Amino acid sequence: MFTDHTVETAPPAARPAMEAVTAAWGHLPQAVARMAESPHTLDGFLELSAKFESTTLEPHSRETVVLAVAHRHQCHLCIALHEKKLAALGPAEHPERLAAIHRFTCAVLASSGAVGDDELHRFLRHGYDRRNALEVVLGIGAYTLSTLANRLTGSA
Structure with a gap:
């Protein structure tokens, strides 16, 4: 139903983002090719995900948030991609912190x-802070956009 756009067939406003993704990844992922149908959606996801990548959450925690969202929305593409990214990071120094951010992300979802104070305090006791709690929300927003778009376009 959705087109696998190339840089040449995509709406002109999507082309710069597609070129940037191709340069960074060495290829154009199908999810990006299909999301390019809406340049605003593609740009929005790329901007949100870049903001999430620049948060104070360490890489293992960010990937844990993304995986919680991907599992929640059953985006098999995102699950496979982000499990690979998490594995490439190597073993986490503090697995209990990852369990805490996973639990907190699932509670927010x-x-x-509307997580309760007890849930927030449980998250904070693992060395996270209130800023991190809001950064989890940013990650949920970015990857909810991605996972739902991937499922809608058949990329998942």
Whole structure:
């Protein structure tokens, strides 16, 4: 139903983002080729994901957030990609911190952000802070956009 756009067939406004992704990855992922149908959606995801990558959360924690969202939305493409990225990071120094951010991410998703004080304090006791809690929300937003777009376009 959705087109696997190339840089030549995509809407002109999507082309710079597609070229940047191709340069960074060495190829154009199908998910990007299909999301290019809406340049605003493609740019929005790339901007949000770049913002999430620049947060104070360490890489293992960021990938854990992304995987929690991907599992929640059953985006098999994202699961495979981000499991590979997490494995490439090597073993985490503090697995209990990753368990805490996974639990917190799932709680935020399940409660639509209305986690209780106990859940927030449990998260904070593992060395995270309130800024990190909001950064989890940013990650959820970025990767909810991606996973839902991937499923809609058939990329997942």
